[in-house]
Amino acid sequence: MKVIVFDTGPIISLTTNNLLGLLTNLKEHYTGSFYITNSIRKELIERPLDTKKFKFEALQVLRCIHADVLEVFDSKELRKKTFHLLDLANKCFSCRGEFIQIVHFAEISGIAAAILNNAEAFVVDERNTRLLIEDPMRLKDILSKKLHVSINVNKKDLNEFRDITKGIKLIRSVELVSVAYELGLLDKYLVNVPNPKKTLLEAVLWGVKLNGCSVSNREIEEIVRMEVK
Amino acid sequence: MDEVVKRDILRVLSDVIGILGIEEEKDIAELRELSNHTIHNASIFQDEDSVSIAILIYSLSKVIERREGKLNYKVLLKLIIDGKRNLESNRMDVYRKTIKKLFNFISTIDNKLKLYIEEVINQAEIKKGSKLYAHGISLGRAAEILGISQWELMFYIGKTKLTDIKGGVGVKERLNYARGLFK
Numbered sequence: 001m002k003v004i005v006f007d008t009g010p011i012i013s014l015t016t017n018n019l020l021g022l023l024t025n026l027k028e029h030y031t032g033s034f035y036i037t038n039s040i041r042k043e044l045i046e047r048p049l050d051t052k053k054f055k056f057e058a059l060q061v062l063r064c065i066h067a068d069v070l071e072v073f074d075s076k077e078l079r080k081k082t083f084h085l086l087d088l089a090n091k092c093f094s095c096r097g098e099f100i101q102i103v104h105f106a107e108i109s110g111i112a113a114a115i116l117n118n119a120e121a122f123v124v125d126e127r128n129t130r131l132l133i134e135d136p137m138r139l140k141d142i143l144s145k146k147l148h149v150s151i152n153v154n155k156k157d158l159n160e161f162r163d164i165t166k167g168i169k170l171i172r173s174v175e176l177v178s179v180a181y182e183l184g185l186l187d188k189y190l191v192n193v194p195n196p197k198k199t200l201l202e203a204v205l206w207g208v209k210l211n212g213c214s215v216s217n218r219e220i221e222e223i224v225r226m227e228v229k
Numbered sequence: 230m231d232e233v234v235k236r237d238i239l240r241v242l243s244d245v246i247g248i249l250g251i252e253e254e255k256d257i258a259e260l261r262e263l264s265n266h267t268i269h270n271a272s273i274f275q276d277e278d279s280v281s282i283a284i285l286i287y288s289l290s291k292v293i294e295r296r297e298g299k300l301n302y303k304v305l306l307k308l309i310i311d312g313k314r315n316l317e318s319n320r321m322d323v324y325r326k327t328i329k330k331l332f333n334f335i336s337t338i339d340n341k342l343k344l345y346i347e348e349v350i351n352q353a354e355i356k357k358g359s360k361l362y363a364h365g366i367s368l369g370r371a372a373e374i375l376g377i378s379q380w381e382l383m384f385y386i387g388k389t390k391l392t393d394i395k396g397g398v399g400v401k402e403r404l405n406y407a408r409g410l411f412k
Binding site: 004008102134135149211212 | 233269272273274275362363364365366367368369370372373378379380381382383384386387388391392393394395397398400401403404406407408410411412
């Protein structure tokens with residue numbers, strides 16, 4: 001069965017842009033399932049339900065789960081794999097005699113779920129987890145530059161982590177909304193303004209960026225150039 | 230407490246004592262700058278002491294800014310000097326209680342400001358969380374260290390330049406791949 005796994009971030013950026021409904025529409029164009037893990041579900045729902053902020057947004061996500069648009073994946077094997085990957089990821093870099101704990105259980109559980117389900121993609125909006133998989137040396141440079149210290153790379157653990165995660169394809173919420181735009185799923189927002197298509201695309205791309213999706217201004221310009229010819 | 234962390238916190242507390250020793254307009258900027266330094270240890274060691282000192286100093290700068298010179302530095306200074314003395318003498322429990330007292334003091338400065346102060350501390354946590362993210366710590370881990378939700382942190386980060394960084398796969402390749410998933 002085909003699967004796409006979602007991290008916490010893309011669900012947050014879609015929800016805070018009032019675009020969570022796009023998942024239902026996108027699923028109609030996808031012959032498979034959308035998964036989140038149990039720890040990602042906790043981050044998305046249980047925590048905000050305990051506080052005053054983002055409570056309503058959490059309810060919207062919960063509704064999405066109840067409607068089976070998002071399915072919660074959990075297993076003993078997932079937890080085992082997550083612990084193993086978490087241990088590797090958080091031992092990749094060190095400085096001043098300490099391993100730098102870069103990632104969190106929930107994020108890694110998403111990666112582990114993607115591996116176990118041979119997922120077609122892992123949707124992740126935040127920069128550092130993405131760099132750890134795609135360009136760990138860039139992440140090392142960021143750590144070194146920002147912390148003003150020399151960072152040691154534990155090649156053994158990093159290579160094992162890279163080896164396990166090498167097949168994972170990463171996409172972000174910007175790519176999801178771009179595809180939704182191409183499929184006409186946002187057409188109801190085409191209104192009487194100059195350049196309505198371009199305006200709509202820019203609006204949703206900037207919307208997800210301003211709600212935390214890691215995408216550069218130049219990348220947004222590039223998407224707009226590719227989509228609106 | 231790690232020796233490196235202890236040494237750095239002692240240095241930070243000395244700096245705070247120096248800054249608050251004489252009431253000046255530049256106190257706010259100096260405290261904010263100092264709070265940025267403390268986040269380096271919070272990124273590496275991710276311990277409660279480094280994190281709480283970073284939040285405390287940033288909150289202090291905001292409270293001083295808000296109170297526009299009407300804040301009694303003497304009480305603050307006494308607590309900070311006590312904290313430093315306890316840390317120097319390795320009385321960790323007493324040191325941590327003093328830091329808690331400082332947070333309580335900030336929270337009760339003015340009843341009318343209570344809501345504002347709670348917001349200041351919450352904002353300080355989010356701000357420091359975003360700094361951890363800027364330093365290369367993942368969003369989830371940064372939120373966990375600061376005890377805040379990823380919703381709050383993501384919402385804040387989106388309004389900064391932290392999302393504007395290159396690296397990894399190019400946008401064209403990523404979009405082409407995403408396109409192929411949906412029919």
